[in-house]
Amino acid sequence: MSVINLKASEVQTREARLGSITGFAGTAGELVGCARAGTLKESERSFSQCMGCSSGNAFCQFSMIQDAIVVNHAPVGCAGDFFTFNFVYRVGQMERDLSPVIGRYFSTNIEEQDTIFGATQKLVDTIRKAYERVRPNAIFITTSCASGIIGDDVEGVANDLSEELRIPVIACFCEGFKSKIWTTGFDAAYHSIVRKLVKPPEKKSNKVNVINFWGSKIFDELLNPLGYEVDYIVPFSTVAQLERISEAAATIQICSTLGTYIGAALEQVYGVPEIKSPPAYGIEGTDRWMREIGRVLNRQGEIEEVIAKEHERVLPKLEEYRNKLQGKTAYLTAGAAHGHALIALLQELGMTVQGAAIFHHDPIYDNGDVVSDALAHAVNTYGDVPNYNVCNKQAYELVNILNKVRPDIMIARHGGMTMWGAKLGIPTLLIGDEQLSFGYQGVLNYAERILESLDNKEFVINLAKHSTMPYTKWWLEQDPFSFLRSDLDVKTY
Amino acid sequence: MLKLIEQPRYSCALGAQQSVIAIKRAVPILHSGPGCGDKINRLLGQGEGYAGGNTVPCTNASESEIVFGGEQKLGNVIEGAFKVIDADLYVVLTGCTSDIIGDDIGQVTSAYQEQDRPIVYVETGGFKSNNYVSHETVVKAIIDQYVDKFKKGTDKIKGLVNVFATVPYQDPFWNGNLEEIKRILEGIGLGVNILFGAESGGINEWQSIPQAEYNVVISAWAGLGIAQHLEGKYGTPYIHFPYLPIGGEETTKFLQQVAEVTGIDRSYAESFIKKEEEKFYMHIERMADFILEFRYGLPRRFYTILDASYGVGLSKYLLNELGILPAKQFIIDDTPEEFQESIQEQFNKISSLRSAKVSFNIDAGAIQEEIRKDDHKHRALIVGSAWERDLATEIGGDLLILSVPVAYRLVLNCGYAGYNGGLRVIEDIYGKVLDTYR
Numbered sequence: 001m002s003v004i005n006l007k008a009s010e011v012q013t014r015e016a017r018l019g020s021i022t023g024f025a026g027t028a029g030e031l032v033g034c035a036r037a038g039t040l041k042e043s044e045r046s047f048s049q050c051m052g053c054s055s056g057n058a059f060c061q062f063s064m065i066q067d068a069i070v071v072n073h074a075p076v077g078c079a080g081d082f083f084t085f086n087f088v089y090r091v092g093q094m095e096r097d098l099s100p101v102i103g104r105y106f107s108t109n110i111e112e113q114d115t116i117f118g119a120t121q122k123l124v125d126t127i128r129k130a131y132e133r134v135r136p137n138a139i140f141i142t143t144s145c146a147s148g149i150i151g152d153d154v155e156g157v158a159n160d161l162s163e164e165l166r167i168p169v170i171a172c173f174c175e176g177f178k179s180k181i182w183t184t185g186f187d188a189a190y191h192s193i194v195r196k197l198v199k200p201p202e203k204k205s206n207k208v209n210v211i212n213f214w215g216s217k218i219f220d221e222l223l224n225p226l227g228y229e230v231d232y233i234v235p236f237s238t239v240a241q242l243e244r245i246s247e248a249a250a251t252i253q254i255c256s257t258l259g260t261y262i263g264a265a266l267e268q269v270y271g272v273p274e275i276k277s278p279p280a281y282g283i284e285g286t287d288r289w290m291r292e293i294g295r296v297l298n299r300q301g302e303i304e305e306v307i308a309k310e311h312e313r314v315l316p317k318l319e320e321y322r323n324k325l326q327g328k329t330a331y332l333t334a335g336a337a338h339g340h341a342l343i344a345l346l347q348e349l350g351m352t353v354q355g356a357a358i359f360h361h362d363p364i365y366d367n368g369d370v371v372s373d374a375l376a377h378a379v380n381t382y383g384d385v386p387n388y389n390v391c392n393k394q395a396y397e398l399v400n401i402l403n404k405v406r407p408d409i410m411i412a413r414h415g416g417m418t419m420w421g422a423k424l425g426i427p428t429l430l431i432g433d434e435q436l437s438f439g440y441q442g443v444l445n446y447a448e449r450i451l452e453s454l455d456n457k458e459f460v461i462n463l464a465k466h467s468t469m470p471y472t473k474w475w476l477e478q479d480p481f482s483f484l485r486s487d488l489d490v491k492t493y
Numbered sequence: 494m495l496k497l498i499e500q501p502r503y504s505c506a507l508g509a510q511q512s513v514i515a516i517k518r519a520v521p522i523l524h525s526g527p528g529c530g531d532k533i534n535r536l537l538g539q540g541e542g543y544a545g546g547n548t549v550p551c552t553n554a555s556e557s558e559i560v561f562g563g564e565q566k567l568g569n570v571i572e573g574a575f576k577v578i579d580a581d582l583y584v585v586l587t588g589c590t591s592d593i594i595g596d597d598i599g600q601v602t603s604a605y606q607e608q609d610r611p612i613v614y615v616e617t618g619g620f621k622s623n624n625y626v627s628h629e630t631v632v633k634a635i636i637d638q639y640v641d642k643f644k645k646g647t648d649k650i651k652g653l654v655n656v657f658a659t660v661p662y663q664d665p666f667w668n669g670n671l672e673e674i675k676r677i678l679e680g681i682g683l684g685v686n687i688l689f690g691a692e693s694g695g696i697n698e699w700q701s702i703p704q705a706e707y708n709v710v711i712s713a714w715a716g717l718g719i720a721q722h723l724e725g726k727y728g729t730p731y732i733h734f735p736y737l738p739i740g741g742e743e744t745t746k747f748l749q750q751v752a753e754v755t756g757i758d759r760s761y762a763e764s765f766i767k768k769e770e771e772k773f774y775m776h777i778e779r780m781a782d783f784i785l786e787f788r789y790g791l792p793r794r795f796y797t798i799l800d801a802s803y804g805v806g807l808s809k810y811l812l813n814e815l816g817i818l819p820a821k822q823f824i825i826d827d828t829p830e831e832f833q834e835s836i837q838e839q840f841n842k843i844s845s846l847r848s849a850k851v852s853f854n855i856d857a858g859a860i861q862e863e864i865r866k867d868d869h870k871h872r873a874l875i876v877g878s879a880w881e882r883d884l885a886t887e888i889g890g891d892l893l894i895l896s897v898p899v900a901y902r903l904v905l906n907c908g909y910a911g912y913n914g915g916l917r918v919i920e921d922i923y924g925k926v927l928d929t930y931r
Binding site for chain 1: 495496497498499500501503504505506507508520523526527528529530531532533534535536537541543544546547548549550551552553554555556558559569570572573574576577578579580588589590593594619620621622623624855858859862879880882883886898900
């Protein structure tokens, strides 16, 4: 279990905290075995393509807090994702009937002379100006490779300006080079929120924290009848709301990759119980997750009723989908925990998962409880998955594998990967809303979308006919893991 | 000096990776932190293209490269890129990490250059400049390290020109604009190396850069340095048209200037110009009654929040050919001081009857505040970026998105340059205006 240390200004990286890795080739069962035996070993790629970085993942959590602003202490290029998340923010406003506003994000615009003389003054001036312009209730500072290497005292500036402006000015250390696992950025964001914004509980509330991105509000339906209100955090929350998340009755995560740190931190620091079962994907997984909710919220009886009712409603329909999907093959690429959930889901639907390229692997989460291992759950419940590749968005490996495996459908969770299925003429499905496939209804939603995609072949057939391929013939004939060094050292038990 | 940017509309020096991606079958190799390529692509991409986005090779610098240097890792990734990525040209670009710690990428890359591999290196650490500036740096590096070595010759080919007109992807309409510029220059009888995009001939075309008789620069300032460099290197004189020519008046002025300097057959050129003008003004005439008669409200004032080339070009067009009057104009491309006066001068004589106010500011948050404070008596048109959506609604105006981030538009080969581009501007503005009625 990682010990949450709110005294430290920076959270440790996932590699250091959890022993997480970004390179592995084998089966899912072997990976789980290594993780349990403590023999997981990182593999390096000698050739690699653009990954993501922590700063983007930290920003995605801050950028949609309704009354906070973000100052990115970086050259202007690091602000390239400002509008992407502003767009997401605004789509979410529509879905939540909020009036349209733009996200207020500022770049300190670090330039050449700043790398010599330091850029703290620029940071101070930017924060003052941004405060004057927006009058927010909190300011988050995200750092960059440049600010990190030149060694600006961002924590010092944040503390000084908190005093001066009388609002929380909070430093979040999320330099891209620090971690190969960009989800470290989530941890960095949550660390700074729990460390500097969340207040100690004054009373217990009837709220349940749901750590999520910006998906649909599906948890109200389950939790309201049980007498609980849902706080969807962090996107679309307010500063006042975040200050009080320590008072909640429980914390739910829609994805352990996202919420591992904040779930554990709220439990360790403020005693908010974290639902440790893997998120509710697939029937079996949902049953387990529901019962854990019932136990933690002390609503066992009600939960059993819901389970029985939902089984009655969903299982016959599921059987119909299973008959249609039986034996269809799928290949999956996704972030870690959600990828594991999707593996379970696909298997639940009777499909054969031919392999997966999953962005990283956390052998254990911050709560230290092996119960949360969704991949172990999938493997134990539904069987092993071959061609399981831990691969941080390395499209060249993916193309190589897809070209050999040729599944009936490719499922992608993140942008930038779908094209390779489609270019090879493989129907490809990307679902952005992770809540769509959550819970009992989620299984049916997902099945429907898969059937629709399997049926929709015209586009990919035509695209494949006219597409170019930037990968060499030589490469497509190689072992997909030719550039993955030291994978042979990974022992399995 | 305070240089903060709210609502950024350009990228850092590494943003020039998009210039490489815009060359057919060319691929950048980033020696940078892990998220750089993705962030640039989020602002400046709309689609990966051949080998952009997630396909771009990258060393993804981590802590150990910061401490021990990343040269060996770069060597590995270059080796891998040659094997894995099927490209005609590889351009190594550095990010902040490499430039601050001082990796010697020249040494790493020159080993491959000595083997005659098609590879170029450029230091583009994000903090060094923005992508308007580094577009020049990267093109010059390709000329010096690749073109010069693989050139087809230095004998000038009669009537051949190289065009340096937009910063690809930074100008979201670069492809369409370049297509139109190539079309009209060929129309007056020139051969054209357009160098980027769908109408270009890939690296073959680049190899004939030294053989051009002239370089044609269509830009307020970005790209001018390329032409000056080529003048020094191959003695190729250049023609500078300091803004994007849009519509009948300006496109004709542009073509006549080029025809005059290059000394091509004037009557051939003039007959093309005449034909194009006739077509263009036939459409203008056809819709003039609409502009004059539509009684329910059309924009009567315009603001532009654009880079200098678009700002000048579009302002001239909106005023002179569509009768929309200039409110204040804002230039957001961090125009170097030495060019500001001549741009100011363009606005001073925006038509023969009036001048327009312009200011230079990279912080569009401040620009929006200024516009908000204006008295909005008349329906206004804002030509800017996706950031202007709420501003336009608030002031009861219309918005034409022309600058990155475009977000609410999908751009393929739409262009606003030239005769055809001028017509497209009209369709896009008034189409949006009409669409506001129930």
